[in-house]
Amino acid sequence: MKKLLLGTALSAALFSTANANAADYVIDTDGAHAFVTFKIKHLGYSWLHGRFNTFSGDFSYDDKAPNASKINVTIDTKSIDSNHAERDKHLRGKDFLNVDKYPTATFKSTSIKFDEDGDEADVTGEFTLNGVTKTITFEIDKIGEGKDPWGGYRVGFEGETSLKLADYGIDYNLGPASTHVDIGLFIEGVRK
Template structure:
């Protein structure tokens, strides 16, 4: 009886390991976007063009997945180079001192059909704070090369002042709240 129980335990553990898949972000089909209110009357949109990340887990139980993501702060792009240069300066992201922003998941809650709350720690500059992204799972397909591809949309709004991005602290020209939207495709590795 002990031998059967031990065999079952080993098989269960091995199956669990096999079910764990690592998915790497597909940079060509993903984007990291933001929007911030300007002068209280309109918005400035932008993106970060250099990033990497992964999801590790079983698609049948995303609640147990591990997600990590990093963004190259210098890759900020609002389509206006003088503004981008200012955003890279110490007034905003201080990219020479803090070249990367990062996110590490702490837990994932299923909230509905293909809907999740992704909780984790977001680090911008020298500040790490807990955040929650609203995530919608777009589904899974098999790519041309036979590898699984999964898609997600993740949204959140953060207060930039909480992360020492404190230029215009009274928010007269630049709102304190920044909306984040990530459109992500990940490919099985």
């Protein structure tokens, strides 16, 4: 019985220590050190690139227990920017993002699994777009971490995933080469 109690106490101590070391970060959108981008094929001949100019989010991360990390991101879908005003107006409409009805898209992680080196991970979570929620996975790379020149501490990641437009109720015919959109997440977090 003593061994069982000792084992339970030791496990609890290790678990609480791991959680105590986790740091909370806010995504640095004010300093323009974070981006949510997209690209989609145009007729199969080239790529159309764009981004969402307004989003926010936070995450927790501890390099000693990286699989306990979590991330939340909220995207203002009205802020879509493909560098073409008329196209952006169409993308905000009912054929695509329907921003009047669904002004935000959100991602909330449910699991993060880093490799042994702690440099790459699969981030799985619930992504909501156009009123539809699906489980998706991002493959991410850790870019780096350390002190910044202003006395803070930062860590950065980048990742990408591909989404099938029809899965989110977007069935506007863009041709057979344009059924999926690649979403990129490039974030630098500042420790709170």
